[in-house]
Amino acid sequence: MATHSNENLLSISQIHKRFGRVVVADGITFDVKKGEALGIVGPNGAGKSTLLNLINGNEPLDSGDIIFQNESLNSLAPAERNHKGIARTFQIPKPFADMTVFENVLVGSTFQGKRVNHKQASEIALESISRAGLEAFFNTPAGKLRLLDRKRLELARALACQPQVLLLDEIAGGLTDSELPILLEIIRELNASGVTIIWIEHIVHALVSVVHRLMCIAGGELIAIGKPEEVLENSKVIELYLGSDFEVGGVA
């Protein structure tokens, strides 16, 4: 397992968000260390995806603070947060349907925060596509990809941004037993190379095989955060999310 420093890269403090009457973030507070891999679990509708939306700026905060490298992100647009080094994938892929896979990924490598020329951007795009296992589809319009390949495209585009923090939203859902280890290896490698990972996933055994810490949220509240084995034994986490017959290593 990769080591990480003690320096806080991302600090989430007292963030609140509600959609009408539904509270999706109710004073959530946590820190993420540089180089860490943090897993997020929780029941459907717990506010997991919303949390990523708040971090990357797709949704504005109602109140609270998101500090990245000692700088508040609160007033920054998604593109500006990307330039600071935050990339993400979407649970429901959002491909640029009429652009080819290469063009999709080229968008990520071209408009990242670091200035790159066209040749460098192309090389980063090619490498990201290879890494995500989409080499057979360089010239395929993204709208023609199967769901699984669309998920790979999400990953390739995020990689092309050369992020410091990668937010993954159920990237492993729907993968077959032979595909899952490949994805886990990619994420481990990324983390080992210094990329901080925040990863929402329902496939708990896959998640705990990669992350250093696990966090459980439900109803917009942070239920538990800590070492994966401790969080999975937490009685509230079992009650609200895992169910009493849960065993790590098996299927929830």
Place this chain on the structure above:
Amino acid sequence: MTKLYAVTRGSKLNKVLPVIFTALILALAVLPKFLAIPYQVKLVQAFILIILATMWNLLAGFGGLVSIGQQAFIGIGAYALVYLADVQGLNPFLALALAAAISGIFAFPLSFLVFRLSGGYFAIGTWVIAEIIKLFVVQVKTLGGGSGISLAAFSGMGRETRIAAIYWSALAAIFLTLLSTILLMRSKLGLALTAIRDDQTAAGVLGVNVLRNRRAVFVLVSVGFGLAGGLIAMSNLRVQPDDIFSVNYSAIMIFMVVIGGLGTIEGPIFGAILYYFLQDRLKDYGTWYLIILGLLGIAIVSLAPEGLWGWISRNKFSLFATKYRVSQTSKEEGA
């Protein structure tokens, strides 16, 4: 295992086409020597329509900015041309270039106003701006007030020379507009706009500054609309506020772009040519003309929603080298 890839733009087809386009432009350039005046006038109208459709498509088809108020910039271009050529006494061709630039200069501050709105509100907002600019112009005596103003700059010129000169101006304008559009779509701005066209949220998350790119395209197309406006003033020899600021321009542009193919470079050109022939053949039939346009619009939108160009190309080829192609150059097994 190392694989090497080459990234190229366009296809083999795109290597032949520039030669054909150059030949076409040259043929069009010598045309006034052989073509009767009424046909030159018709070609000028067709060129103007192609410029308008291309500009509106860049704005709405790529930038996602569905405006029904771009007649504001057509009007600014038209009035700027008359003002610079007649009141200031500039050479009319220099005045045409300046009129286009002035239109772009107006667009920049106005973008801050209309970009506060989105979707349908943006569309209506742009229309309101066009109406307000018209109401301002009507108050200005130097610009002829409500009854409009005639262009006198060509009065010393013979009819044949004048029409040939306007024809060449329009040809130069369409050439520059299309060339700029292709270069724009090959640039970083083009990549950003194509991404915005397909998914605005994903574009933002990937680092594309949606607002800034939209502002850039809004200002750039306004230069094109101003150019078209200046040409309209030149070919009509008269500008009237109710005509030049008419929302009909927006209706026509939407029609041309939608039937041709929204969000492609080729589509609006085909749409404009089709629209030109329809109105040229059918405009004497009054109401029937509008009914036929409406039926055609419905038919195309329901049978070929990607427009005529989308239907012809099936997304498999394009006339202009904007698409990227990755090809494998070598493959070494080992390691």
